[in-house]
Amino acid sequence: MKISISACVIAKNEEENIGRWLDSMKNVADEMIVVDTGSTDRTVAMAEAAGANVYHFDWCDDFAAAKNFALDQAKGNWILFLDADEYFTPAAQAKVRPLLMRLEPNLKLEGVLCRLVNIDVDDGNRIMTTLIQLRMFRNRKNLRYEGRIHEVLTVTEGRPLELANEIEIYHTGYSTHIVQAKLRRNLQLMQERIAANNGQQEPMDDRYFMDIWYGLQDYDKAIQYAQKLLARGDLSPELKGRAYETWASSCMQAHHPAEETDRCLTEAIRECPALAEFPLMRGLCRFEQRNYLQAAEDLQAGLRLREVYAKDTVEGVMDNAMRLLPSVYWRLGELAEMQFDAQSAQDYYWQGLQQNRYHSGLFLAFFHFLQRQQINAADIIEVFNAIYDKKADAAFLAQHLARQNGGLVYVYYAKQAEDDKRQVLGCLAAGRPDGAAELAARQLQFLYRLLVMAEDKTAEALLPVKREKIMQAVMRWQSDNGKG
Numbered sequence: 043m044k045i046s047i048s049a050c051v052i053a054k055n056e057e058e059n060i061g062r063w064l065d066s067m068k069n070v071a072d073e074m075i076v077v078d079t080g081s082t083d084r085t086v087a088m089a090e091a092a093g094a095n096v097y098h099f100d101w102c103d104d105f106a107a108a109k110n111f112a113l114d115q116a117k118g119n120w121i122l123f124l125d126a127d128e129y130f131t132p133a134a135q136a137k138v139r140p141l142l143m144r145l146e147p148n149l150k151l152e153g154v155l156c157r158l159v160n161i162d163v164d165d166g167n168r169i170m171t172t173l174i175q176l177r178m179f180r181n182r183k184n185l186r187y188e189g190r191i192h193e194v195l196t197v198t199e200g201r202p203l204e205l206a207n208e209i210e211i212y213h214t215g216y217s218t219h220i221v222q223a224k225l226r227r228n229l230q231l232m233q234e235r236i237a238a239n240n241g242q243q244e245p246m247d248d249r250y251f252m253d254i255w256y257g258l259q260d261y262d263k264a265i266q267y268a269q270k271l272l273a274r275g276d277l278s279p280e281l282k283g284r285a286y287e288t289w290a291s292s293c294m295q296a297h298h299p300a301e302e303t304d305r306c307l308t309e310a311i312r313e314c315p316a317l318a319e320f321p322l323m324r325g326l327c328r329f330e331q332r333n334y335l336q337a338a339e340d341l342q343a344g345l346r347l348r349e350v351y352a353k354d355t356v357e358g359v360m361d362n363a364m365r366l367l368p369s370v371y372w373r374l375g376e377l378a379e380m381q382f383d384a385q386s387a388q389d390y391y392w393q394g395l396q397q398n399r400y401h402s403g404l405f406l407a408f409f410h411f412l413q414r415q416q417i418n419a420a421d422i423i424e425v426f427n428a429i430y431d432k433k434a435d436a437a438f439l440a441q442h443l444a445r446q447n448g449g450l451v452y453v454y455y456a457k458q459a460e461d462d463k464r465q466v467l468g469c470l471a472a473g474r475p476d477g478a479a480e481l482a483a484r485q486l487q488f489l490y491r492l493l494v495m496a497e498d499k500t501a502e503a504l505l506p507v508k509r510e511k512i513m514q515a516v517m518r519w520q521s522d523n524g525k526g
Contacts, residue, residue, distance in 0.1 A: 048118030056126040057084040064092040066129035077112040106187035127215035153179030156209040261292035286310035318348035318363040368401040419450035
């Protein structure tokens with residue numbers, strides 16, 4: 043069945059993001075509609091160069107009005123409305139059109155709920171939160187946005203929506219370098235709107251104030267609004283969970299007494315028994331308190347809960363536990379090491395790095411685990427090359443290994459990152475990253491040749507010889523430079 047898809051976005055000074063949005067949408071949509079609200083950067087030029095239809099809208103402090111203007115320009119019978127700082131993952135791009143074609147005959151269905159993942163690009167694409175959002179819907183006149191800020195698409199009561207967890211959208215708008223300005227803007231708009239309404243708040247304002255004050259790091263105010271929400275009797279399960287999560291996270295960020303955090307999480311586990319994030323959070327807190335037995339019980343209980351709704355068997359439950367998984371597997375790996383269970387520790391560290399290979403604490407824990415298992419440098423390099431791109435990720439690896447006396451493993455990735463050679467050999471000479479040994483070019487080239495040997499594993503039978511040669515060369519090098 044043939045369908046046509048219109049991708050819409052409103053934008054102002056989005057040259058940092060619009061290229062990624064355009065690249066995502068040109069693989070999915072039949073037309074791209076960019077409504078510019080006053081850009082002074084390259085946003086418009088980039089959109090036009092990519093083949094988008096660009097329209098101009100005079101900004102009036104009303105997000106819904108701008109989005110509805112974009113909808114009025116759309117010709118497709120399905121709409122994809124992602125913000126400029128949102129984009130479909132490559133895997134999701136291939137699934138969008140087949141999904142909409144399958145749903146097209148069901149004319150009662152008005153839209154598709156997708157998994158939106160907030161990531162922090164300033165922290166190695168760390169997963170922050172995961173939400174379910176309506177980002178794909180039919181092009182119908184009754185489907186329009188309402189609300190000057192935190193605009194919401196109105197849908198027909200009683201009409202079904204499809205939940206498509208396989209369609210994943212990444213949102214970078216809460217990354218560290220931009221979130222503060224965005225939250226201050228939203229706070230001002232909300233305060234102006236409330237003042238214009240003689241102090242009258244809208245039903246969801248407490249939720250938005252809670253999120254804003256948490257993002258602005260005023261944790262006491264965030265707790266205040268979270269508790270106001272929880273005092274209401276009409277909260278949805280999703281909003282109740284969000285309020286408890288904000289309350290607990292605020293306690294931790296503000297370094298409130300451990301008893302207060304534990305009390306909040308225990309209440310959250312009782313009130314939201316289907317949500318995995320709360321036992322996981324309590325388990326992580328109890329690990330920090332060195333209450334290892336109860337920490338292990340909580341972490342395993344949380345993982346069991348997550349397995350249930352990760353299989354889409356619980357309708358409407360969102361996977362907000364995903365962001366915790368790297369830390370959870372990190373701590374489970376350490377707990378397994380405490381019990382001398384090296385195989386389980388390795389499995390946990392590996393699973394954690396599959397969730398986020400740029401998690402600094404997890405990566406370093408895995409590296410030190412491999413060292414404690416007396417895994418030699420060549421084999422550690424092979425393991426890391428199975429997880430990381432040895433070129434694209436070399437700077438991350440070298441930076442972290444430099445602070446950990448990473449030895450030959452550090453040197454290998456510093457070379458891949460084309461780091462300063464004097465710094466590389468200085469690390470080996472002094473056994474720390476601030477070593478400043480002056481070495482001859484002959485020694486430098488010799489050591490690099492040895493590193494190539496460590497990388498070359500095509501002749502497996504020769505590896506022990508190669509490793510022995512490397513260690514002998516390093517020992518000679520240390521002796522020659524007074525480092526024996």
